[in-house]
Amino acid sequence: MRVFTMQSESVVSKTSSNLSSIACEQEHVAQPPPSKRRKTSNAESDIGCTTKTASANDNGESEVMRLEIIEATGDFFDAPQNTLLVHACNCEGSWGAGIAKAFKQKYPKAYKEYANHCDELHHGLIGKAQLILPVDHEKNSKVPKHFIGCLYTSRGKGRRKDSATSILGASKPAMNDLLTKAKAWNEKAACDEDKIKEVRMCKINSGLFAVPWDKTKAALETINGSNYGFVTIEVVSPG
Numbered sequence: 152m153r154v155f156t157m158q159s160e161s162v163v164s165k166t167s168s169n170l171s172s173i174a175c176e177q178e179h180v181a182q183p184p185p186s187k188r189r190k191t192s193n194a195e196s197d198i199g200c201t202t203k204t205a206s207a208n209d210n211g212e213s214e215v216m217r218l219e220i221i222e223a224t225g226d227f228f229d230a231p232q233n234t235l236l237v238h239a240c241n242c243e244g245s246w247g248a249g250i251a252k253a254f255k256q257k258y259p260k261a262y263k264e265y266a267n268h269c270d271e272l273h274h275g276l277i278g279k280a281q282l283i284l285p286v287d288h289e290k291n292s293k294v295p296k297h298f299i300g301c302l303y304t305s306r307g308k309g310r311r312k313d314s315a316t317s318i319l320g321a322s323k324p325a326m327n328d329l330l331t332k333a334k335a336w337n338e339k340a341a342c343d344e345d346k347i348k349e350v351r352m353c354k355i356n357s358g359l360f361a362v363p364w365d366k367t368k369a370a371l372e373t374i375n376g377s378n379y380g381f382v383t384i385e386v387v388s389p390g
């Protein structure tokens with residue numbers, strides 16, 4: 152068991168064990184085909200699977216680059232290795248419906264980490280995030296090396312879900328928290344194969360949480376991506 156801490160807070164799930172097996176595998180796993188991309192921002196052409204990283208100016212200072220949300224259509228889970236897949240979660244430990252149910256089916260060990268985290272911290276998770284390492288991935292396995300990002304945007308689910316205003320208010324801090332954890336992970340990663348290479352998200356909050364996507368998108372676009380080294384998030388929805 153290896154716990155990666157920053158400011159005395161658990162940065163990644165505690166049972167993200169066996170990092171050595173995740174670490175530095177010299178794999179040559181075929182990359183899935185790129186999703187069909189539909190540009191809805193003024194991003195540079197064919198930004199494709201590469202998450203832009205923040206750069207420094209001539210004085211060596213980080214430039215302020217707002218988080219850019221690039222929308223595409225395709226299979227959300229058909230993502231390259233080392234992608235961080237992000238979705239919104241309740242704090243009750245349930246991935247029982249919507250895209251969360253698909254996460255539970257595809258990444259059962261990750262689900263246990265999520266559920267344990269909720270058992271431990273419950274509603275204290277609101278506005279925070281959990282970064283789960285690729286615990287379902289093993290060398291040469293068919294399960295891709297995907298990190299999972301849980302944004303705790305509502306305390307409850309179903310009828311007990313928080314108000315749209317509350318969910319919206321929790322979304323930006325939760326994403327800030329996730330990107331902080333992703334940055335910290337990449338800085339500590341032993342080698343390139345361990346790092347998060349890009350960030351992919353569904354239209355969080357827009358389904359069962361019933362918050363209009365444009366509102367969540369606008370809130371996330373105010374984040375200074377250059378603080379974290381990630382300035383682009385690809386949002387992939389079914390075609």
Ligand SMILES: Nc1ncnc2c1ncn2[C@@H]1O[C@H](COP(=O)(O)OP(=O)(O)OC[C@H]2O[C@H](OP(=O)(O)O)[C@H](O)[C@@H]2O)[C@@H](O)[C@H]1O
Binds near residue numbers: 227239246360
């Ligand atoms: N299989 C699939 N493949 C690809 N895209 C899929 C998909 N299924 C849905 N989408 C899309 O994914 C976006 C988000 O829609 P969702 O309704 O999932 O999530 P949300 O963020 O509004 O709400 C979170 C709560 O839903 C869960 O349910 P439980 O509480 O567990 O019951 C959680 O645990 C939370 O509590 C929408 O664009 C959907 O079109």
